[in-house]
Amino acid sequence: MEPLLKTSNLSKSFGGIKAVQDFNVYINSGELVGLIGPNGAGKTTAFNLLTGVYTPTTGNIEFNGHSLVGMKPYKITKQGIARTFQNIRLFDHLTVIDNVKIAYNYHIKYTLAEAILRVGRYGSEEEVVEKKAMELLEIFNLADKKDELAANLPYGQQRRLEIARALAAQPKLLLLDEPAAGMNPQETHELMEMISWIRKTFDLTILLIEHDMSLVMGICERIYVLEFGKILAQGIPDEIKSNTEVIKAYLGEEV
Incomplete structure (x- = not known):
């Protein structure tokens, strides 16, 4: 093989x-x-x-x-292929859950127009992304931090968030x-x-x-x-x- x-x-x-x-x-x-x-x-x-x-x-x-x-x-x-970095590279001014959700963009199927107008597949796919992101945050014990800014997390939690984000890319x-x-x-x-x-x-x-x-x-x-x-x-x-x-x-x- x-x-x-x-x-x-x-x-x-x-x-x-x-x-x-x-x-x-x-x-x-x-x-x-x-x-x-x-x-x-x-x-x-x-x-x-x-x-x-x-x-x-x-x-x-x-x-x-x-x-x-x-x-x-x-x-x-x-x-x-997904990766983490030696020096943590999170989107510091986004929330914890948005850091994970952004990695799912590689797999969404709605169009730019659907996203702008919030019609068609946008709503249903965003619900799926939100659910999957929360499942990852639960796995990494970060669910209760979902609305916090990534920059405000302690170092160890930032490391876990970076791995969770990498996994969101599937x-x-x-x-x-x-x-x-x-x-x-x-x-x-x-x-x-x-x-x-x-x-x-x-x-x-x-x-x-x-x-x-x-x-x-x-x-x-x-x-x-x-x-x-x-x-x-x-x-x-x-x-x-x-x-x-x-x-x-x-x-x-x-x-």
């Missing part, structure tokens, strides 16, 4: 700097895969390539049998960029359980960037390690833990 996502000799250069070089990865449908490495290794650049923020200098990205190279980010989202592949950043150990443990749960409940494939090794080793089935833009190693968590090159470059003596 073909992988859901496959990259071939993917590279990105900024002037003379090679941020990502020969990035060859595959992710099978239903997998939860980790992408780790030191700061500046090229992890977020890889995410930006996969989501159309950057155009590759060389190489190909194949998703669900189709090349994504040259596609705009919104078209890639419509193909079935992705096949979810990219999580350091979701545990800034969280305490208890919040990280709860996040780990949440990621495992949403993967199963929403039938998702997940690619995860994270520095918290307890989270990565606890939930990922396979792990890729980046160093200086290149894949240093790949394997199951136990193989990565014991890889001497990975220990030297990133993990240190204890994991």
Whole structure:
């Protein structure tokens, strides 16, 4: 069976700097895969390539049998890839529920004229979107915050809202960029359980960037390690833990 996502000799250069070089990865449908490495290794650049923020200098990205190279980010989202960001990017001055509802725009079928005049399919589809958004907020324990501005939420709740918004796009592949950043150990443990749960409940494939090794080793089935833009190693968590090159470059003596 073909992988859901496959990259071939993917590279990105900024002037003379090679941020990502020969990035060859595959992710099978239903997998939860980790992408780790030191700061500046090229992890977020890889995410930006996969989501159309950057155009590759060389190489190909194949998703669900189709090349994504040259596609705009919104078209890639419509193909079935959604992401969160290392630095939270919510619509701060919109309410919590509107942050989630806006992601459903990729799937609405009413026309611009129907929306302006509020006729035809507009009313019925908006009711469906409202209901689905509330269901996601219930899942992430944010239903009681639905009318609050996103900017007023505590950090941990903003992280949950960003994941909820990504799920509203109804992705096949979810990219999580350091979701545990800034969280305490208890919040990280709860996040780990949440990621495992949403993967199963929403039938998702997940690619995860994270520095918290307890989270990565606890939930990922396979792990890729980046160093200086290149894949240093790949394997199951136990193989990565014991890889001497990975220990030297990133993990240190204890994991």
